[in-house]
Amino acid sequence: MSVKLTLKTIPPDDYRAYHELINDPLISQMSATIPHPVDFEFARQRLLARAAGERVLKGIVQRGAYAGGILVGDGSLFTNEQQQVKIEFCVHADHRGKGYASEIASRLVKLARDHGHFGAIVAHFAKDNPISGTILAKLGFTDVGEMDNQSVGRSGVTSYYSAQLPAVDSVSSCVLEPLKIADINWVYALQHDPIGAELAGVAGEFVSESVFRKNMEVAIAQQHNGLRIFSIKAAGKMVGYIGCFRYSEQKFRISYWLIRSSWGQGIATAALNGLLHELPEKLLNKKLYASVIEGNIASVKILEKFGFILLSRSTFHSAAHGRKMQQLLYRR
Numbered sequence: 001m002s003v004k005l006t007l008k009t010i011p012p013d014d015y016r017a018y019h020e021l022i023n024d025p026l027i028s029q030m031s032a033t034i035p036h037p038v039d040f041e042f043a044r045q046r047l048l049a050r051a052a053g054e055r056v057l058k059g060i061v062q063r064g065a066y067a068g069g070i071l072v073g074d075g076s077l078f079t080n081e082q083q084q085v086k087i088e089f090c091v092h093a094d095h096r097g098k099g100y101a102s103e104i105a106s107r108l109v110k111l112a113r114d115h116g117h118f119g120a121i122v123a124h125f126a127k128d129n130p131i132s133g134t135i136l137a138k139l140g141f142t143d144v145g146e147m148d149n150q151s152v153g154r155s156g157v158t159s160y161y162s163a164q165l166p167a168v169d170s171v172s173s174c175v176l177e178p179l180k181i182a183d184i185n186w187v188y189a190l191q192h193d194p195i196g197a198e199l200a201g202v203a204g205e206f207v208s209e210s211v212f213r214k215n216m217e218v219a220i221a222q223q224h225n226g227l228r229i230f231s232i233k234a235a236g237k238m239v240g241y242i243g244c245f246r247y248s249e250q251k252f253r254i255s256y257w258l259i260r261s262s263w264g265q266g267i268a269t270a271a272l273n274g275l276l277h278e279l280p281e282k283l284l285n286k287k288l289y290a291s292v293i294e295g296n297i298a299s300v301k302i303l304e305k306f307g308f309i310l311l312s313r314s315t316f317h318s319a320a321h322g323r324k325m326q327q328l329l330y331r332r
Contacts, residue, residue: 004067004068005065005066005067005072005100005103005104005107006065006066006067006304007063007064007065007066007075007104007107007108007111007304007305008063008064008066008304008309009051009062009063009064009304009307009308009309010047010062010063010064010071010074011309011310014064014071015040015043015044015047016040016043017070017071018043018047018064018071018074019038019039019040019042019043019044020092021071021073021074021090021092022034022038022043022074022090023036023037023038023043024036024092024093025153026093027090027153028152028153029126029151029153029154030090030125030126030129030132030153031088031090031151031152031153032149032150032151032152032153032158033152034152034153035152035153036153047062050062050076051307054307055284055285055307055332056281056284056285057276057277057284059078060076060077060078061076061077061078061111061115061307062074062075062076062077063075063076063108063111065089065091065100065103065104065107067095067100071092072091072092072095072098072100073089073090073091073092073095073100073101073104074089074090074104075087075088075089075090075104075105075107075108075111076088076089076108077108077111077112077115077117080122083119084119084120084121084122084164085112085117085119085120085121085122086121086122086123086124087105087108087109087112087121087122087123088123089101089104089105089108091104101131101132101135102135102138102139105123105135105136105139106139109121109139109165111305113168114266114269114270114273114305115273115305115306116170116270116273116277118167118168118169118170119167120164120165120166120167121141121164121165122144122162122163122164122165123136123141123162123163123164123165124147124149124160124161124162124163125160125161125163126151126158126159126160126161127146127159127160127161133161133163136163136165137163139165140165140166141163141164141165142163142164142165143161143162143163144162144163144164145161145162146159146160146161146162147159147160147162148160172270173234173265173266173267173270174232174233174234174239174267174270174271174274175232175233175234176230176231176232176233176242176271176274176275176278177230177231177233178220178223178228178229178230178231179216179220179229179230179231179241179243180220180231181217181220183231183238183241184212184213184216184217185209185213186238187216187241187257188209188212188213188216190240190241190257190259191206191257193259193260194320195260196257196258196259196260197319197320198293198318198320198321199293199295199296199299200257200293200320201291201292201293201296201316201318201320201325201327206319216229219243219245222246227243227244227245227246227252227283228243228244228275228278228279229241229242229243229244229245230242230243230271230274230275230278232256232258232267232271234262234265234267239258239259239261239262239267240256240257240258240259240262240267240268240271241256241257242254242255242256242257242271242272242274242275243255243256243275244275244279244283244288247289250286250287251286251287251289252283252286252287252288252289253288253289253290253291254272254275254288254289254290255290255291256268256271256272256275263298264298268298268299268302269302269305272302272303272305272306273306276306287331287332288308288331288332289311289329289330289331289332290303290308290329290330290331290332291327291328291329291330292327292328292330293318293325293326293327293328294313294325294326294327294328300328300330303330303332306332307332308330308331308332309330309331309332310328310329310330311329311330311331312328312329313326313327313328313329314326314327314329315327
């Protein structure tokens with residue numbers, strides 16, 4: 001039975017919990033980059049720098065591991081000099097022996113694939129850390145040699161084992177193509193699926209087809225300004241759309257919608273990953289927002305995979321529900 005664990009970006013409210021996590025002599029010894037002791041500012045700057053790097057798709061993907069809302073561990077992905085994705089993970093001293101390390105490592109492999117990394121995945125662990133070796137072996141990692149590396153926590157060079165998970169076939173679940181004027185009618189028809197409309201959480205009343213068309217035509221025309229809107233195609237057929245729209249003068253909103261028959265196939269995850277890689281860096285440096293109706297767990301998980309954090313909650317009138325609903329605002 002899988003351990004109930006969630007990987008998501010560590011929000012500012014949990015920076016002190018993160019500081020407590022890494023201010024541990026054992027974690028320092030097993031890490032190459034964490035000294036001991038560390039102060040709160042070290043932890044805060046580490047998270048801020050990594051979040052900033054991830055936003056422009058050039059840095060470390062770092063996620064906190066949460067169980068019951070409590071930060072119990074940490075994991076990260078980054079690309080090494082050989083262009084391989086490397087995983088690292090740790091567990092808080094108070095939460096070891098509960099299977100969290102194994103689950104974090106497994107989730108990191110899945111996260112790497114969700115981010116489009118289908119090549120080999122590597123991990124290094126100190127020779128006096130056999131537990132990590134056992135965890136990696138259970139996931140299919142095999143020994144590929146030994147290496148010496150500088151360790152800040154040990155104030156010198158330490159010997160490590162190297163382990164590697166083989167590459168997998170890169171089979172894309174979807175293709176993004178620039179949305180065309182001819183696609184607008186198809187996109188408009190999506191909101192007439194009552195179940196889809198309930199999960200989409202459209203605020204206010206549904207707009208008329210003429211108003212919707214005008215708005216979409218404007219969005220399509222603005223693509224030369226850096227905004228992006230795409231049709232999502234799977235097996236050669238259009239199954240939805242995804243785009244980055246202007247939220248205000250300096251803010252931008254991510255939005256997507258899939259036909260119901262395409263849910264649960266990883267298409268939305270692949271589409272969001274594709275969209276982020278299509279956005280110009282000047283937009284990635286901006287704050288990106290996404291709204292999710294409360295209860296749409298699938299969309300929340302997708303956003304959290306790509307570094308969105310919960311910013312606020314609000315109440316709005318939903319035409320699909322015929323009543324007021326709660327909406328969650330996420331920011332990346």
